[in-house]
Amino acid sequence: MIDPQDIHAARQRIAGQVRQTPVDQSESLTQICGRPVFLKLEHRQITGAFKLRGASNAIALLDETARERGVAAASTGNHGRALAYAARRAGVRAVIAMSALVPMNKVRAIAALGAEVRIVGRSQDDAQEEIDRLVVEEGLTPVPPFDHPHVIAGQGTIGLEMLDQVPEAETVLVPLSGGGLAAGIACALKDARPGIRIVGLSMARGAAMAASLDAGRPVAVEELPTLADSLGGGVGLSNRYSFAMVRDLVDEVILLSEAEIAAGIRHAYAQEREIVEGAAAVGIAALLAGRLPAGGPVVALLSGRNIDMGLHARIVAGADALEEAA
The missing domain is CATH 3.40.50.1100 (Rossmann fold)
Known part of the structure; x- marks a missing residue:
């Protein structure tokens, strides 16, 4: 498994090659949710995503x-x-x-x-x-996208930044696909704050990690078109790292409908003035849909902005699914 020290070493190794992305408190979501809500703006990373x-x-x-x-x-x-x-x-x-x-x-x-x-x-x-x-x-x-110790350690550097930027956070919302992002962030956060709650978020259509966790082992799931296309794909039937880490470190997984994801994209644009792809909108979507219990400060990770701008325009105009946006 990945040691927290691997994440600290990765932070030093990639310093100067990636941006330390900012955190902003969302006034709109704080008011809606009745708790402090912070957005980790990782979609402003150099290539437009945490990867x-x-x-x-x-x-x-x-x-x-x-x-x-x-x-x-x-x-x-x-x-x-x-x-x-x-x-x-x-x-x-x-x-x-x-x-x-x-x-x-x-x-x-x-x-x-x-x-x-x-x-x-x-x-x-x-x-x-x-x-x-x-x-x-x-x-x-x-160099696989998630099930690799060096990749997981690199993604975990987001967790170290969160600890510095929002030390009072009680819950962290992380997009969940193959699990490299959630595994790395959870490893970094739980090492420093064992009581912090990590919630993985995915789409209801073809969420392979959620199905694998339910089965107790990696399983194959049919890929389906979704607004959260970056969360598509399997976890790998021979998964060595990310499945076990997500199983052991992520406290809850929430699956979101296409309409909820679309609402998250629209809110990010209209209220936060941020353009995000569907996979990055799942944290906002869960908050807007009231899918989380009441509690203290929460951080939602906006993981990427690489959405087709024509699709984005149609969602902002009111489309709730790919079929409606086509």
Whole structure:
């Protein structure tokens, strides 16, 4: 498992390569919820999402042989963009495989960073099969989006910043997909504040980690179109790190409807003046929907902003689902 010291080391390692993102108290959500609500603005990260932290840490720890051969990853978009950025900065070849469900704005952004893009199948598992082939045939080093100790440690640096910025927080809301983000943040926070409550948030449509936790083991779940596309994909049936860490460290998982996620996107724009993607809006969505019990200060992580702007405009105008926004 990941040791909290790995997260502290990652913070030092990637300093200067990523932004320490700000925290703002939301006046609107504080009033609505009757408790102090803070927003961790990680969507302002360099590549528009938190993934740059884990990718930068993983690239920094490559040995010389791995640097010469290059790296590869399957992605729902944001990890691929982060890995492409970190690899280009380090002069390392990057190959990113994605399914046909990944929005084209994210595909184009990855290609623009110089990565080799492969579109394979209609699921994260299909894309992962292509990466597995490249690892065997071309000797590329896999840098998976969540189930990797260096990636988890990098994402955990967000938790260390939260401790500095909102030391009074009682609850932290974290988007939950494959679990690397939630695992890293929970590891950092629980080490310093064992009583802090970590809530994982996902969409009701195809939430693989939630289904795996219910089953007591990693299971496959059909991927479905969702406004929270960055939370799609499986957890990996041979998951080694993130599933167990989420199981042991995350206190609760809440699943949100497409309408609730859309409401979160709209609120972020209209009240907070922030453009966020569906995966980043789940914390706001849970608060607006009254899905959390009363309590003390809460921090919601806004994890990314890489939403198609046409889709964003339609949601802001009132659409509650992809079908309505098409």
